[in-house]
Amino acid sequence: MTNNAVFNNENHPLYMMINNTYVDPASVTPPEGDASTSGRLYMVTTSTLAVSSGQNQLIQITNPNLSGKNLYISRISGGVSAAATLNLYSGGTVSGGTTPTPFNCYFGSALTSIASARTTAGSVTGTPTLFMSSPLAAGMFTIEFTGGIIVPPNRSITLSVGPGAISAGSNISWWEH
Numbered sequence: 001m002t003n004n005a006v007f008n009n010e011n012h013p014l015y016m017m018i019n020n021t022y023v024d025p026a027s028v029t030p031p032e033g034d035a036s037t038s039g040r041l042y043m044v045t046t047s048t049l050a051v052s053s054g055q056n057q058l059i060q061i062t063n064p065n066l067s068g069k070n071l072y073i074s075r076i077s078g079g080v081s082a083a084a085t086l087n088l089y090s091g092g093t094v095s096g097g098t099t100p101t102p103f104n105c106y107f108g109s110a111l112t113s114i115a116s117a118r119t120t121a122g123s124v125t126g127t128p129t130l131f132m133s134s135p136l137a138a139g140m141f142t143i144e145f146t147g148g149i150i151v152p153p154n155r156s157i158t159l160s161v162g163p164g165a166i167s168a169g170s171n172i173s174w175w176e177h
Helices: 013-019 031-037
Strands: 041-046 047-050 056-063 072-082 083-090 116-122 127-136 139-151 155-162 167-175
Touching: 031 041, 031 072, 031 139, 031 167, 047 056, 056 167, 072 083, 072 155, 083 139, 139 155, 155 167
Parallel strands: none
Antiparallel strands: 041 167, 047 167, 056 116, 056 155, 072 139, 072 167, 083 127, 083 155
16 A cells, blocks of 8 residues: 655645645744744833934833843834934833833733833933944834843843934834743
């Protein structure tokens, strides 16, 4: 008895197409796909706001001490009304503003992020370490990290867009493990 493969081949395509019972195709997804499926992909966003001259739009995500998890930065995106600079810092202090609750990208999930967030317009103070700077033209921007930036416990990442008299909206997404 022959051992017929379930996949089509060039010698017997019609026979194989009729008898192929394989109905679940393989799918390949970046790590964010698995994180989202398990309810561990989160996002913080600022609404599109006017930023005063000399100010920056800021988002800071902090992984609390003893959390036992790392934050894997997935993507930074947004848009600006005029040319600006996007800076990413390790650490630093962001004061004032609002403390939005990170949004779980699995709609309806009861899981919550361990991270805390702060959004405001101003300047990063303290002793931040600048590790990425990129000029932005007016329009949308997206920077994919796919987990390439890791924020361990007791550390933070700060996104700064500006400075200048601009309107800007920014987003940062991450997963936790």
